[in-house]
Amino acid sequence: MAERRADDSTAASTSRFEEEEREALGRIVHAFQTYAIHSDLQLDRWKFHFSQLPDRHKQILHGQSTKYDRAAHCIKSNQRFFKAMLKAFDDDEGGPSHLAHAADAGYEAAKAQHKITPIDADKVRYVLKNLARDWSSEGAEERQKCYTPILQELKKLLGTDCSSPPAVLLPGAGLGRLCCEVAGLGYQAQGNEFSYHMLLTSSFILNHSHTSHEHVVHPWVLSTCNQLTDEGQLRAVHVPDVPPGDLVAGPGLLSMCAGDFVEVYSADENHHAFDCVVTCFFIDTAHNIVEYVELINHCLKPGGYWVNLGPLLYHWADSTSSEDMSIELSLEEVVRMAASLGFKMIRNELLQAPYMANAQSMFNTSYDAAFWTMVKEADVELSCNQHDHYYGHPADNQCHAQSGHLTSPPPPPPPSIRKPVAGSE
Numbered sequence: 001m002a003e004r005r006a007d008d009s010t011a012a013s014t015s016r017f018e019e020e021e022r023e024a025l026g027r028i029v030h031a032f033q034t035y036a037i038h039s040d041l042q043l044d045r046w047k048f049h050f051s052q053l054p055d056r057h058k059q060i061l062h063g064q065s066t067k068y069d070r071a072a073h074c075i076k077s078n079q080r081f082f083k084a085m086l087k088a089f090d091d092d093e094g095g096p097s098h099l100a101h102a103a104d105a106g107y108e109a110a111k112a113q114h115k116i117t118p119i120d121a122d123k124v125r126y127v128l129k130n131l132a133r134d135w136s137s138e139g140a141e142e143r144q145k146c147y148t149p150i151l152q153e154l155k156k157l158l159g160t161d162c163s164s165p166p167a168v169l170l171p172g173a174g175l176g177r178l179c180c181e182v183a184g185l186g187y188q189a190q191g192n193e194f195s196y197h198m199l200l201t202s203s204f205i206l207n208h209s210h211t212s213h214e215h216v217v218h219p220w221v222l223s224t225c226n227q228l229t230d231e232g233q234l235r236a237v238h239v240p241d242v243p244p245g246d247l248v249a250g251p252g253l254l255s256m257c258a259g260d261f262v263e264v265y266s267a268d269e270n271h272h273a274f275d276c277v278v279t280c281f282f283i284d285t286a287h288n289i290v291e292y293v294e295l296i297n298h299c300l301k302p303g304g305y306w307v308n309l310g311p312l313l314y315h316w317a318d319s320t321s322s323e324d325m326s327i328e329l330s331l332e333e334v335v336r337m338a339a340s341l342g343f344k345m346i347r348n349e350l351l352q353a354p355y356m357a358n359a360q361s362m363f364n365t366s367y368d369a370a371f372w373t374m375v376k377e378a379d380v381e382l383s384c385n386q387h388d389h390y391y392g393h394p395a396d397n398q399c400h401a402q403s404g405h406l407t408s409p410p411p412p413p414p415p416s417i418r419k420p421v422a423g424s425e
């Protein structure tokens with residue numbers, strides 16, 4: 001009887017968990033579905049302020065209304081992209097199971113009249129800029145600075161004979177371009193990502209784009225500050241610059257694992273599972289960076305490599321919630337901490353690396369990013385059971401449930417039919 005009660009309560013908590021996941025997915029899908037609505041509000045704001053001007057000023061700025069019309073057109077084009085993306089999950093048999101009911105989840109969120117917050121809206125716009133970074137010709141220069149040094153380092157460390165492909169883990173995979181490039185070297189690349197915004201978009205690009213320049217987006221249409229020209233603000237970006245299937249060296253070399261890095265990779269099955277861990281603009285997303293480094297140690301085989309490129313712009317540093325732990329170390333402290341956790345530095349430099357730069361803006365950020373390679377010389381124990389240890393609120397746009405599942409099949413070598421990778425659902 002007691003056993004049965006335990007079973008019932010496990011089943012209840014599993015289904016509550018699934019419900020919460022579906023709700024989280026639904027909110028994000030709903031934000032994508034209503035992109036044009038919340039973007040038009042921005043347009044209305046511009047128009048309202050313009051309408052308040054004295055007539056003489058309106059005459060001087062007479063080109064504004066044409067610009068607003070053109071912006072409305074760009075917004076429609078962005079919405080078309082998101083519509084095509086969400087449609088792809090409607091009947092995507094064989095696709096990632098955690099995204100399979102995306103459309104339904106979105107309609108449920110709409111029915112529940114879920115309100116799109118400015119943060120939700122912002123994250124959707126951020127995806128468009130990430131598309132430019134990862135999947136446009138315009139992003140090539142940025143990728144040259146951020147991804148090429150990593151790829152060159154991997155070739156040096158892991159070689160080019162891939163009869164038995166080395167396993168490379170890339171946590172915080174974003175829209176998956178670097179994962180594809182790593183799989184393009186003939187290595188077994190596994191991306192990990194927890195944001196539903198990124199998971200939906202990367203899955204669409206990786207699994208449903210088969211020709212170059214298939215889609216058009218206007219990533220900067222709503223960015224009004226520091227624009228050099230109207231053309232620059234409204235310009236189109238065509239994605240993908242290359243079909244992902246053309247980048248990957250062979251079937252089964254690329255997989256995506258959805259879920260929180262800490263939750264997923266602390267599992268025993270990931271102990272000593274990888275020859276290399278690549279962190280690109282990722283380590284500063286940690287609540288507790290020491291925990292990330294312990295996990296990287298946990299996942300690496302003895303003698304495995306950790307290649308890192310990125311700044312230390314701690315993501316939780318500005319949180320006002322006392323529940324959001326944020327351990328903010330200097331670079332010097334990170335390097336010392338890694339050494340005490342079994343890593344030996346074999347390459348250490350600073351590299352100029354931009355993030356989501358807009359080549360036609362008066363404002364751009366470029367980091368003196370830390371670029372290092374460390375070798376794992378010793379095993380360390382995980383300090384605690386990571387499953388019992390969550391330092392922040394599970395944010396509502398994040399996917400937590402998919403631990404250990406390979407969720408995205410490799411992109412098809414065109415024009416063949418996509419097959420799931422071994423171990424995927």
Ligand SMILES: C[S@@+](CC[C@H](N)C(=O)[O-])C[C@H]1O[C@@H](n2cnc3c(N)ncnc32)[C@H](O)[C@@H]1O
Nearest residue numbers: 172173174192193194195198260261280281285
């Ligand atoms: C700054 S972005 C970098 C993305 C990509 N590596 C690049 O260079 O373009 C950091 C990424 O890490 C993801 N991320 C943050 N914390 C994570 C976690 N705990 N587990 C998995 N992904 C995470 C975010 O959703 C985001 O896509």
